[in-house]
Amino acid sequence: MSDNRRFSFEFFPPKTDLGREKLATVRKELNQLGPDFFSVTYGAGGSTRDNTKDTVLTMINEGIATAPHLSFGVDDQASILELITEYKNAGVNRIVALRGDMPSGMGAQRLIYARELVEFIRQHTGDHFHLEVAAYPEIHPDASSYDADIQFLKQKFDAGADSAITQYFYHADAYFYFIEQCRKAGIDKPIYPGIMPITNYQNLARFSKNCGADIPRWLCQKLEGYGDDKASIAEFGAEVVTRLCEQLLANGAPGIHFYTMNQIEPNKTIWKNLGL
Numbered sequence: 001m002s003d004n005r006r007f008s009f010e011f012f013p014p015k016t017d018l019g020r021e022k023l024a025t026v027r028k029e030l031n032q033l034g035p036d037f038f039s040v041t042y043g044a045g046g047s048t049r050d051n052t053k054d055t056v057l058t059m060i061n062e063g064i065a066t067a068p069h070l071s072f073g074v075d076d077q078a079s080i081l082e083l084i085t086e087y088k089n090a091g092v093n094r095i096v097a098l099r100g101d102m103p104s105g106m107g108a109q110r111l112i113y114a115r116e117l118v119e120f121i122r123q124h125t126g127d128h129f130h131l132e133v134a135a136y137p138e139i140h141p142d143a144s145s146y147d148a149d150i151q152f153l154k155q156k157f158d159a160g161a162d163s164a165i166t167q168y169f170y171h172a173d174a175y176f177y178f179i180e181q182c183r184k185a186g187i188d189k190p191i192y193p194g195i196m197p198i199t200n201y202q203n204l205a206r207f208s209k210n211c212g213a214d215i216p217r218w219l220c221q222k223l224e225g226y227g228d229d230k231a232s233i234a235e236f237g238a239e240v241v242t243r244l245c246e247q248l249l250a251n252g253a254p255g256i257h258f259y260t261m262n263q264i265e266p267n268k269t270i271w272k273n274l275g276l
């Protein structure tokens with residue numbers, strides 16, 4: 001990007017040959033837009049460890065700046081160290097460091113906080129990686145309170161995180177209030193809004209319930225009203241999300257991270273609408 005704002009696209013790692021073929025087309029198309037980097041998610045408990053690594057390394061070998069997401073999951077320190085060393089040697093210079101969630105059926109094991117992963121990566125690789133962490137303008141579902149969640153975010157920065165990417169949201173006010181509270185708490189690093197384009201109402205509603213993202217009532221009503229009319233949902237969704245991004249950028253958001261769901265549209269449409 002020519003200005004100092006930062007734009008990035010997130011993928012999930014494909015599991016099948018068809019998925020890999022499709023993602024090759026998607027990343028080629030989205031890469032032409034000139035984002036600053038791509039990121040690739042990591043399945044709960046480390047369940048996509050190899051797929052995430054393969055996707056990241058394929059993209060790095062294509063010369064595309066790509067960051068793996070990572071959590072301890074069910075792995076021990078030696079396996080995580082091996083993985084980050086492999087990433088470092090392959091030329092990866094950014095990691096999205098997370099606690100993650102446990103896959104269903106493995107609930108008893110303690111999840112290792114993202115702060116501990118940040119500390120671990122810094123301890124073993126110094127300043128090599130730019131470390132991103134997750135932030136929650138509408139507050140993480142497990143948080144004991146709004147303020148406690150901000151304090152735990154601060155701990156991730158104090159441990160060495162460079163910037164944060166937020167969970168998606170549709171209330172711009174929630175983001176701006178959160179940023180104000182983070183600044184008051186002494187967090188001075190950039191916090192990039194994560195943006196989820198709207199293409200499928202049922203999936204969005206289900207996913208939002210799990211991750212604690214609020215879909216405004218008017219948005220639910222409007223989307224429900226479209227029923228199975230995918231074209232109208234896509235058109236309306238692109239309009240709403242473009243407006244949200246415009247509002248964020250006009251009021252000082254330092255860039256945007258797009259949860260692409262491995263799709264070209266609507267990410268490309270929103271990007272073009274924003275004139276990026």
Ligand code: FAD
Binds near residue numbers: 040044134135166
């Ligand atoms: P943490 O920052 O460790 O916090 C988790 C919870 O614990 C919060 O409620 C926090 O308030 C609380 N907490 C933190 N420290 C303490 C402490 N010392 N004592 C008590 N409570 C504490 N999930 C995946 O599985 N794979 C992915 O690739 C993935 N990518 C993501 C990308 C982004 C940008 C975002 C926003 C989320 C992503 N997630 C991903 C989801 C994320 O893993 C979950 O939201 C998870 O539940 C929390 O991860 P975290 O890194 O935010 O955890």
